[in-house]
Amino acid sequence: MNEERIAVIAIVVDEISAVSEVNNILHEYSDMIIGRMGIPYRERGVSVISVAVDAVPDKISCLTGRLGRIAGISVKAAISKK
Numbered sequence: 001m002n003e004e005r006i007a008v009i010a011i012v013v014d015e016i017s018a019v020s021e022v023n024n025i026l027h028e029y030s031d032m033i034i035g036r037m038g039i040p041y042r043e044r045g046v047s048v049i050s051v052a053v054d055a056v057p058d059k060i061s062c063l064t065g066r067l068g069r070i071a072g073i074s075v076k077a078a079i080s081k082k
Helices: 016-028 057-068
Strands: 005-013 033-041 046-055 073-079
Touching: 005 016, 005 057, 016 046, 016 057, 046 057, 057 073
Parallel strands: none
Antiparallel strands: 005 046, 005 073, 033 046
16 A cells, blocks of 8 residues: 655755746645745745645655746655554
C-alpha cells in the first residue's frame, strides 16, 4: 500500500516571471499542502519557497516533476520514511 508521507519541497525561483506558474501549480495541489513559506532574496534576485506536504509519494513526485519543468525553477523534495 502506498501510505501518505510528510515531505518538504524546496523551490528556488531564479526567474521572477515563473512565479505565477509556480503559484498556479501549488494551488492545484493545495489539498496536500500543510504550510508554505516564501523568502524573497532581493540582493540576489531570487526567491526561495519551502512547502510542507502530506501525500502519497507518487503525488509528491508528480508535483515536484511539474514544478521542475518550469524554466527558471529548481526543485528538490525530502520525503519522510514513515
